[in-house]
Amino acid sequence: QLSRLRDRFSLRTHIIRWIIFILIGIITAVIACTIDIVIEELSELKYNFLKSSVDDNVTVNKSGGDLALPYLWWLLLSAVPVAIGAGMVTYIEPITAGSGIPQVKSYLNGVKIPRIVRVKTLAVKSIGVITSVVGGLAGGKEGPMIHAGAVVAAGISQGKSTTFVKDFHIFKAFRDDHEKRDFVLGGAAAGVSAAFGAPIGGMLFSLEEAASFWNQNLIWRTLIASIISSFTLNIVLSAYHGVSGLTFTGLFNLGKFDHPLTFEYFELPLFMLLGVMGGLMGAAWNFLNTQINKFRSRFVPWRAGKVCEAVLVAILGVTLACAMIYYINDCRPLGNDPTIHPVQLFCEDNEYNAVAALWFQTPEATVRALFHDPPGSHKILTLAVFTIVYYLLSCSTFGLNVSLGVFIPTALVGAAWGRLVAMLLFYMFPEAQFLHPGKYALIGAAANLGGVLRMTISLSVILMETTGVETSFFFPLIIALISAKWVGDYFNDGIYDTVIEVNHVPMLPWEPLPQYKGLTAQAILSKPVVCIKLRDRAHYIYEVLHKCNHNGFPVVDDVEGDRRSEGRVCGIILRSQLIVILLKSLYVENQRFWQQETTIQTFRDVYPRYPSIQSVKPLDRKFNYTVDLSMFMNPSPVRVNTYDSVPRIFNIFRALGLRHLLVINNENRIEGIITRRDFIYK
Amino acid sequence: QLSRLRDRFSLRTHIIRWIIFILIGIITAVIACTIDIVIEELSELKYNFLKSSVDDNVTVNKSGGDLALPYLWWLLLSAVPVAIGAGMVTYIEPITAGSGIPQVKSYLNGVKIPRIVRVKTLAVKSIGVITSVVGGLAGGKEGPMIHAGAVVAAGISQGKSTTFVKDFHIFKAFRDDHEKRDFVLGGAAAGVSAAFGAPIGGMLFSLEEAASFWNQNLIWRTLIASIISSFTLNIVLSAYHGVSGLTFTGLFNLGKFDHPLTFEYFELPLFMLLGVMGGLMGAAWNFLNTQINKFRSRFVPWRAGKVCEAVLVAILGVTLACAMIYYINDCRPLGNDPTIHPVQLFCEDNEYNAVAALWFQTPEATVRALFHDPPGSHKILTLAVFTIVYYLLSCSTFGLNVSLGVFIPTALVGAAWGRLVAMLLFYMFPEAQFLHPGKYALIGAAANLGGVLRMTISLSVILMETTGVETSFFFPLIIALISAKWVGDYFNDGIYDTVIEVNHVPMLPWEPLPQYKGLTAQAILSKPVVCIKLRDRAHYIYEVLHKCNHNGFPVVDDVEGDRRSEGRVCGIILRSQLIVILLKSLYVENQRFWQQETTIQTFRDVYPRYPSIQSVKPLDRKFNYTVDLSMFMNPSPVRVNTYDSVPRIFNIFRALGLRHLLVINNENRIEGIITRRDFIYK
Incomplete structure (x- = not known):
C-alpha cells in the first residue's frame, strides 16, 4: 500500500512537471511576442519618420541634397533609446549585459551565477533588448529571448519569486538545483523556439x-516546451498580423523561400x-571582439563611461550608414522593390536607393531582404562596403553594456558576403544559372554563424525551419557549417565559450x-581541509564559518583533541546547514525545545538564498553549547x-x-578535498 | 615536447576517428542500397509474373474466373524465399532473427551479446531480409539495415574480423568497449539514415x-555518419534509377507530398x-505480439518447427490476400491509377482492381500508395478489411525466426486506418475540404508507430524527411505521436523494450x-565475494576460475591464512587477465623469461574474444608457482x-x-560486489 501511495505521488509529480513545462512554453512565447511586436512597431515608427524626413529634405533641394537634418534626427532616435537601454543595464542589473547565452550555459553546467534567473533580470533584459534594437545597434533579440525563457522556467518551476518576496507555496517538490536546471534547459529551448519559430531547432x-x-526524459520535456512555445507564438502573431482563417501557416522569421x-x-x-x-572570418571576429572587450574592461571601468560608449557606438553606426548612403549611388527601379520603406533620395523618379533600403529597417528585416531580394537588387560595391561596415560594427557592439544577441548580426554579415560571392561569380560566369543569390546568402549566413558560434546541427535546423527550405538542403548547410567550425576551431573557441573563459x-x-x-587525486586535491567534529562547539563552528568561505565541511570522528584534520571521515555538512543550525540554535543542550518541529523542511525553506554568517549574532551566550552534527x-x-585516477574522479x-x-x-x-576549480586550474 | 608529441598523437587519433565515421557512413549506405535494389528487382519480377498469371487465367474464363493457378504460383513464390530466409536464420545464425534494434540497443547499454556485431551476422541478416521481404511477409527492411550499420561500424573501427580470422593491424587505438560502442552508435544512425534517407532522423x-x-562529441560524429550515409545512398540510387543531371534531389522513400x-x-x-x-492499437499489438511469442517459445522449440512456422505465416498471408481480392469487388477506372501493376481481374475493361493493387507490391510501396493515392482510390470496406488483416499478419510475423523489422508494417497499418478515418469522416461531412486522405494516412501512420514503438521525435522527423512535408507540419505529427505514446505507456512498454524484457x-x-x-548498498550487494591474494598460488587461481564464472575478482592484502574475504582491498583483476597470466605462465618464479616482453599489449591482443579457462592445461607442473598480481x-x-545510497551508486x-x-x-x-544484475533484479 505504501508503494501504491508512492506511485500516486510520483504520478502527480510527473503530471505537474509536464504542466510546468507547458506553462514555460506559453509564457516564454508571450514574452517573446511582446518583445517582437514592440520592436516592430517602434522601428516602423522610427524608419517611417526618417524616410519622410529624408524625402522632405531632399525633394526641396533636388540637386545638392541636404542630409544634415535627417542625420541629426537619426542620431537622436538612435542615441536616446540606446542610452536608456545601456543605462538600465549598467545601473539596475549589470548581469543582463550581452546575449545571456554564455551565462545560461554556465548556469546549466552547475556554476552558481547570482541573480541570473530573477524576475528583475527578465524585466531589465526585455526593456534593454527593445531599446537597443530600436536604437539600431548591430545586435539581435534572439539571445535575450533565450535568456528570458530561462528566467521564466526558473521562476515558474520554483513557484516563488525573490524579487517580489512572494512564495506561492506550490511546486515545492521541484525546489532543488537539479530539477531547477532541467526546467531552465526547457526554458532556453522554448526561448530559441520563440525567437526563431523553430521547435526542433x-x-x-x-x-x-x-x-x-x-x-x-529531458529530450522529451524540452521538446514539449519548445513546441508549445512556437505554437503559442504562431497563434499570437497570426492574431496580431490579422491573418484570417484558422489555417496554421508556420513561422518563417527569416522569410520562406518560395521555390x-x-x-x-x-x-x-x-x-x-x-x-x-x-x-576564417568568424575566428577573426572572435579574436577582434575579445581584444576590443579586453581594451574596454581595462580603459572603461566606470559606469557612466560604459553608457557613453554604447551611445558612441550607436552614433558611429548611424554616421557610417549615412556616409554609405551619401557616397554610394545605387539606384534601382521601383516596382519590384522588396523593401517596405523605399527612399528615393538622389535617385531618379521611379527609382529607390538600395543602400538606404539596407539600413532603414531592423537587422532582421535586412537578413530577410538579402535572402529573398530578386537578383540584381544591389550593386557589388554596396554589398562589399556593407559587409565591412557591419562586420566592424557588430564586432564593436558585442560586449557593450547592452542586452543584445549575436545571432542576427552574424547572420547578416554572412548573408551579405554570401550574396556578394554569388554576384561576383555571376559577373565572371554570366551563364551559370545555379548562382541564385538568395541561396548563397543563406549558405554565407550559415558559414558565418558557424565560424562565430561553432554550433552546427541546431544552427542548420534553425535556418531550415526559419526559411522553410527542404530537408534535402540540409546537406549544403551542414557542409558549410562543418567546414566553418573546423577551420574556426583551429584558431580559437566559439564566441560563447570565449566569453565564458574570459570571465x-x-x-x-x-x-x-x-x-x-596519468594523474591521481594527489595531484589536484586542495588541502588542508577544514573539518568539524561530529560533536563540536558552536563557538568553533561560528569561527570557522567566519574565517573561510568553503561550502562544505567534512565531519570527522575519532579525533584526538583539536587535531580535527586527522580524524576519520563520517559525513559532510554544508555551510548553509551550519548557518541554519546556528541561527535556530539547534544545540544539544536545548534539544527538547526544537527536536519535535525540526525536519528537513527547516533547511529547505531558505532555498535558494541562504542567510550569510553575518546574520548570526556573535554575542549569543549559547555559544558554548554543543552541536551534534550526526x-x-x-x-x-x-x-x-588518494590514488584514484583523475579522469575517473572527473567522471564521477x-x-x-x-x-x-x-x-x-x-x-x-x-587527505584533501576536490572542487570544480581544482579540475580546471590545476 | 612530450606534450606536443601527445598533442600530435591525439590529433592523429581524431582525424582517424573522423575517417572511420565517414567510412561507416559510406559502407552502410552501399549495403543498404544493395539490399534495397535487390528487393526491388526481385519483387518487380515476382509481381509482374503474378499479374500476367492472373491476367491470363481470368481473361480466358471471364465470368467465373479461376484464381487457383495464380494462387498456387503466389504460394510458391512466397513460401520458397521465406523458407530460405527462415532456414538461414535458424540454422546459421539465430541472433539475426527479428529487427536487430533491441539487440543493438542492449549492446549500446553495455550488455555483452555474443556474435551481435560479426560479419557473418551481417551476411545472414542481409540475405534473410531480402528473402523475407520478397517472400511477402509483413515486415520491413529498416530494422535489419540499422543492425547492418552497427555491424559495419564495429567491423571497420576494430580493423579486424573474427569471422575471417583477419587482423589488419590498423585502428588499434580504438579497440576497447567504449570506443567500439560509440562507433556502433554512429553505425546505427547511418543505418537509419540509409533506410529512410533521413539524416537528421x-x-x-x-x-x-x-x-x-x-x-x-557523439552528436557530431553520429551526424556525420548519417549525413554521409544518406548522401552516398542518394548518389548510388540516382545512378541506378538513371536520374540525369547532377541536381541533388533528396530521397523521399515514402514519396514526396506534392502540395x-x-x-x-x-x-x-x-x-x-x-x-x-x-x-490503444499499438498497446494491443504489443500485448498480442508478446502473447504470440510466448506461445511460440513454448510450443515451437525445434528448429524445423520454426522454419515451418515462418512458411505457414507466409501461406496464411497469401491466402488472406487472395480471399480479399476474390471476395471484395473494388474496381476503379484506369488512368489515374497510382499502382504500377494494375490488375484487371473481374473488373470491366479500363478498370483495375484496387484490392489487388494493395497486395501486389512490397509493403513499402503500399505505404507510399496510401499516402499519395488521390481521394477515392479505395472503397471503405477494402481499407477496413485490409487494416484488420494486416494488423493480425504483422502481429504474427514479428517474432518469427526471420530478419524483419517492424517499422514498415506498423506504418502501413496506421496509414490504412488513418486513410479510413478520413474517408469515413468525408462520407459523413462531404463538404469538409480539409479531409485530405493522404494527410490522415500520414497522421495515422505516425499514431500507430507511436503506439507500437513509443518513439516520438525521431519518428516525426523521419516521417517528415521521407515524405518531404514542411516543418510546419511537425506540430500535428508530434501531437499524434505524443498522444499515442502517453496512451500506450499507460498499458505497456514499447515493442523494443518489451523484447528486451522478455529476453x-x-x-x-x-x-x-x-x-x-532509501536503500543502501547493503540491500543489493552480492556476497560472499571470491577474492584473490596479492600474491597467490597459480593453483588456487586456476580452481577459482573453474569453479565460478565471475568476471572480476577483488585483490586483497593483509590476509590471515586463507581467509581471503576478510582482507583489505588493494585492487581488482579481470578474469580475462588471469587466464592470460595462466596461459603465458607469467609467474614470479620464471619472471626473468617474460618480464621484458610483457606489456599491456600482451593483454590487449586477445580483445575482444578471450580464451576460456578450458584452454589452460590443468596438469602443468608450474601450478605451484606464485602469481604476483600487483x-x-x-x-x-x-x-x-556499505552505507552509500543505491541511487547514487547507480549513478556512478x-x-x-x-x-x-x-x-x-x-x-x-x-563487504560485497555489485553488478548490473543486482540493480535490476533485487
Missing part, C-alpha cells in the same frame, strides 16, 4: 549548446569554400581533459582514494553533479 | 532510442484522437528506479561504502559504464 540548440547534463532550393553536386566544393571563409567561469568540460591522463549531516559523502564528479568530493586514504582519513 | 533516432550514454500539407486549428483535437487510437537482458535504465529510494591488477577499483555505475563495483566497509575490507 530549439530542442537541438539546448542539446548542442546549452546543456551539460543529459538524459532521455525549393536545389543544388548541383559540383556546387558542394563551393559551399565548402564558403564554409572555410566563414570559419573565468569554471565550466566543467564534457570529457576529462587530456592533461589529466542529526544533520549527510552520512555518505562521495569519497575517492560530473555525472553526479557534485560540488565537492572528499579524498581519503586507505584508513578513511581525510 | 538518423541522428535523433540514435539519440532517442539507441543510445544509453551521451556526450556532445504542402496544411491544417486548421480545429483539426488538432482530431489528430489527438487519432493519436489516442494509435496508442531478460539486464538493461540499465536512464535514471535510478524509484524503488531504490604487476597486473587495476590498483584503483571503484569502491563504495552508469556514468562510468562499470561492470562491477566493490562495496567496502569503513576499514576498507570487502
Whole structure:
C-alpha cells in the first residue's frame, strides 16, 4: 500500500512537471511576442519618420541634397533609446549585459551565477533588448529571448519569486538545483523556439549548446516546451498580423523561400569554400571582439563611461550608414522593390536607393531582404562596403553594456558576403544559372554563424525551419557549417565559450581533459581541509564559518583533541546547514525545545538564498553549547582514494553533479578535498 | 615536447576517428542500397509474373474466373524465399532473427551479446531480409539495415574480423568497449539514415532510442555518419534509377507530398484522437505480439518447427490476400491509377482492381500508395478489411525466426486506418475540404508507430524527411505521436523494450528506479565475494576460475591464512587477465623469461574474444608457482561504502559504464560486489 501511495505521488509529480513545462512554453512565447511586436512597431515608427524626413529634405533641394537634418534626427532616435537601454543595464542589473547565452550555459553546467534567473533580470533584459534594437545597434533579440525563457522556467518551476518576496507555496517538490536546471534547459529551448519559430531547432540548440547534463526524459520535456512555445507564438502573431482563417501557416522569421532550393553536386566544393571563409572570418571576429572587450574592461571601468560608449557606438553606426548612403549611388527601379520603406533620395523618379533600403529597417528585416531580394537588387560595391561596415560594427557592439544577441548580426554579415560571392561569380560566369543569390546568402549566413558560434546541427535546423527550405538542403548547410567550425576551431573557441573563459567561469568540460591522463587525486586535491567534529562547539563552528568561505565541511570522528584534520571521515555538512543550525540554535543542550518541529523542511525553506554568517549574532551566550552534527549531516559523502585516477574522479564528479568530493586514504582519513576549480586550474 | 608529441598523437587519433565515421557512413549506405535494389528487382519480377498469371487465367474464363493457378504460383513464390530466409536464420545464425534494434540497443547499454556485431551476422541478416521481404511477409527492411550499420561500424573501427580470422593491424587505438560502442552508435544512425534517407532522423533516432550514454562529441560524429550515409545512398540510387543531371534531389522513400500539407486549428483535437487510437492499437499489438511469442517459445522449440512456422505465416498471408481480392469487388477506372501493376481481374475493361493493387507490391510501396493515392482510390470496406488483416499478419510475423523489422508494417497499418478515418469522416461531412486522405494516412501512420514503438521525435522527423512535408507540419505529427505514446505507456512498454524484457537482458535504465529510494548498498550487494591474494598460488587461481564464472575478482592484502574475504582491498583483476597470466605462465618464479616482453599489449591482443579457462592445461607442473598480481591488477577499483545510497551508486555505475563495483566497509575490507544484475533484479 505504501508503494501504491508512492506511485500516486510520483504520478502527480510527473503530471505537474509536464504542466510546468507547458506553462514555460506559453509564457516564454508571450514574452517573446511582446518583445517582437514592440520592436516592430517602434522601428516602423522610427524608419517611417526618417524616410519622410529624408524625402522632405531632399525633394526641396533636388540637386545638392541636404542630409544634415535627417542625420541629426537619426542620431537622436538612435542615441536616446540606446542610452536608456545601456543605462538600465549598467545601473539596475549589470548581469543582463550581452546575449545571456554564455551565462545560461554556465548556469546549466552547475556554476552558481547570482541573480541570473530573477524576475528583475527578465524585466531589465526585455526593456534593454527593445531599446537597443530600436536604437539600431548591430545586435539581435534572439539571445535575450533565450535568456528570458530561462528566467521564466526558473521562476515558474520554483513557484516563488525573490524579487517580489512572494512564495506561492506550490511546486515545492521541484525546489532543488537539479530539477531547477532541467526546467531552465526547457526554458532556453522554448526561448530559441520563440525567437526563431523553430521547435526542433530549439530542442537541438539546448542539446548542442546549452546543456551539460543529459538524459532521455529531458529530450522529451524540452521538446514539449519548445513546441508549445512556437505554437503559442504562431497563434499570437497570426492574431496580431490579422491573418484570417484558422489555417496554421508556420513561422518563417527569416522569410520562406518560395521555390525549393536545389543544388548541383559540383556546387558542394563551393559551399565548402564558403564554409572555410566563414570559419576564417568568424575566428577573426572572435579574436577582434575579445581584444576590443579586453581594451574596454581595462580603459572603461566606470559606469557612466560604459553608457557613453554604447551611445558612441550607436552614433558611429548611424554616421557610417549615412556616409554609405551619401557616397554610394545605387539606384534601382521601383516596382519590384522588396523593401517596405523605399527612399528615393538622389535617385531618379521611379527609382529607390538600395543602400538606404539596407539600413532603414531592423537587422532582421535586412537578413530577410538579402535572402529573398530578386537578383540584381544591389550593386557589388554596396554589398562589399556593407559587409565591412557591419562586420566592424557588430564586432564593436558585442560586449557593450547592452542586452543584445549575436545571432542576427552574424547572420547578416554572412548573408551579405554570401550574396556578394554569388554576384561576383555571376559577373565572371554570366551563364551559370545555379548562382541564385538568395541561396548563397543563406549558405554565407550559415558559414558565418558557424565560424562565430561553432554550433552546427541546431544552427542548420534553425535556418531550415526559419526559411522553410527542404530537408534535402540540409546537406549544403551542414557542409558549410562543418567546414566553418573546423577551420574556426583551429584558431580559437566559439564566441560563447570565449566569453565564458574570459570571465573565468569554471565550466566543467564534457570529457576529462587530456592533461589529466596519468594523474591521481594527489595531484589536484586542495588541502588542508577544514573539518568539524561530529560533536563540536558552536563557538568553533561560528569561527570557522567566519574565517573561510568553503561550502562544505567534512565531519570527522575519532579525533584526538583539536587535531580535527586527522580524524576519520563520517559525513559532510554544508555551510548553509551550519548557518541554519546556528541561527535556530539547534544545540544539544536545548534539544527538547526544537527536536519535535525540526525536519528537513527547516533547511529547505531558505532555498535558494541562504542567510550569510553575518546574520548570526556573535554575542549569543549559547555559544558554548554543543552541536551534534550526526542529526544533520549527510552520512555518505562521495569519497575517492588518494590514488584514484583523475579522469575517473572527473567522471564521477560530473555525472553526479557534485560540488565537492572528499579524498581519503586507505584508513578513511581525510587527505584533501576536490572542487570544480581544482579540475580546471590545476 | 612530450606534450606536443601527445598533442600530435591525439590529433592523429581524431582525424582517424573522423575517417572511420565517414567510412561507416559510406559502407552502410552501399549495403543498404544493395539490399534495397535487390528487393526491388526481385519483387518487380515476382509481381509482374503474378499479374500476367492472373491476367491470363481470368481473361480466358471471364465470368467465373479461376484464381487457383495464380494462387498456387503466389504460394510458391512466397513460401520458397521465406523458407530460405527462415532456414538461414535458424540454422546459421539465430541472433539475426527479428529487427536487430533491441539487440543493438542492449549492446549500446553495455550488455555483452555474443556474435551481435560479426560479419557473418551481417551476411545472414542481409540475405534473410531480402528473402523475407520478397517472400511477402509483413515486415520491413529498416530494422535489419540499422543492425547492418552497427555491424559495419564495429567491423571497420576494430580493423579486424573474427569471422575471417583477419587482423589488419590498423585502428588499434580504438579497440576497447567504449570506443567500439560509440562507433556502433554512429553505425546505427547511418543505418537509419540509409533506410529512410533521413539524416537528421538518423541522428535523433540514435539519440532517442539507441543510445544509453551521451556526450556532445557523439552528436557530431553520429551526424556525420548519417549525413554521409544518406548522401552516398542518394548518389548510388540516382545512378541506378538513371536520374540525369547532377541536381541533388533528396530521397523521399515514402514519396514526396506534392502540395504542402496544411491544417486548421480545429483539426488538432482530431489528430489527438487519432493519436489516442494509435496508442490503444499499438498497446494491443504489443500485448498480442508478446502473447504470440510466448506461445511460440513454448510450443515451437525445434528448429524445423520454426522454419515451418515462418512458411505457414507466409501461406496464411497469401491466402488472406487472395480471399480479399476474390471476395471484395473494388474496381476503379484506369488512368489515374497510382499502382504500377494494375490488375484487371473481374473488373470491366479500363478498370483495375484496387484490392489487388494493395497486395501486389512490397509493403513499402503500399505505404507510399496510401499516402499519395488521390481521394477515392479505395472503397471503405477494402481499407477496413485490409487494416484488420494486416494488423493480425504483422502481429504474427514479428517474432518469427526471420530478419524483419517492424517499422514498415506498423506504418502501413496506421496509414490504412488513418486513410479510413478520413474517408469515413468525408462520407459523413462531404463538404469538409480539409479531409485530405493522404494527410490522415500520414497522421495515422505516425499514431500507430507511436503506439507500437513509443518513439516520438525521431519518428516525426523521419516521417517528415521521407515524405518531404514542411516543418510546419511537425506540430500535428508530434501531437499524434505524443498522444499515442502517453496512451500506450499507460498499458505497456514499447515493442523494443518489451523484447528486451522478455529476453531478460539486464538493461540499465536512464535514471535510478524509484524503488531504490532509501536503500543502501547493503540491500543489493552480492556476497560472499571470491577474492584473490596479492600474491597467490597459480593453483588456487586456476580452481577459482573453474569453479565460478565471475568476471572480476577483488585483490586483497593483509590476509590471515586463507581467509581471503576478510582482507583489505588493494585492487581488482579481470578474469580475462588471469587466464592470460595462466596461459603465458607469467609467474614470479620464471619472471626473468617474460618480464621484458610483457606489456599491456600482451593483454590487449586477445580483445575482444578471450580464451576460456578450458584452454589452460590443468596438469602443468608450474601450478605451484606464485602469481604476483600487483604487476597486473587495476590498483584503483571503484569502491563504495556499505552505507552509500543505491541511487547514487547507480549513478556512478552508469556514468562510468562499470561492470562491477566493490562495496567496502569503513576499514576498507570487502563487504560485497555489485553488478548490473543486482540493480535490476533485487
